[in-house]
Structure formats: structure tokens, C-alpha cells
Amino acid sequence: MSNGTKIIQGLEDALSHARGGMVGVRERSVRVPDNIDVQAIRKKLGLTQQEFAIQFGFNIGTVRNWEQGARIPPGPTRAFLTVIDREPAAVKRALAAA
DSSP, X not given: OOHHHXXXXXXXXXXXXXXXXXXXXXXXXXXXXXXXXXXXXXXXXXXXXXXXXXXXXXXHHHHHHHHHXXXXXXXXHHHHHXXXXXXXXXXXXXXXXX
């Protein structure tokens, strides 16, 4: 089966599932918050903007923009920030191993 055929089959399967035609397919849904208070997360961890940026791999200017409301973190970043908020030690361990 060529890659193009696999893609088409996958799309057909997705349509069938969306229409209720595929039973027994595992579904996973993730809720990424629409809004996230970066400053509250950072302060909860007792970090300065610079420390927060360094520990979690963000640009300091980006952190400032988020906190001042000039920019909104995109979806994947909001998901990462949610994990930082809920499990900061796990994130630190994972990033330290890199």
C-alpha cells in the first residue's frame, strides 16, 4: 500500500468514525485551557521571570509578553504551561534528563 493510499484510507476511516460508523475505536480528548495565567504559575513556583524562562526553556521576552497580555501562548504551549503548573517537579526531571 503506497503512502498516498494509506493517507486516503486514514481519512476515510476518520470520516466513518465521525459519522458513527466505526465502533470500538479508542478516542482520547485533551482539554487545553483557553486562558492561562503565566504570572500566577511563575509566582506559585517562586521564580523570577528570568528563572522561569531558563528552567522551562522559554525566551524571557516571550514570558514578559505573556504576563503583560501582549501575546497569548499558543495551544501546545498552554498545554505545556498547564503541566508545569500541575506537575512542575516532573517537568524539571524530564528536562534535566535531556
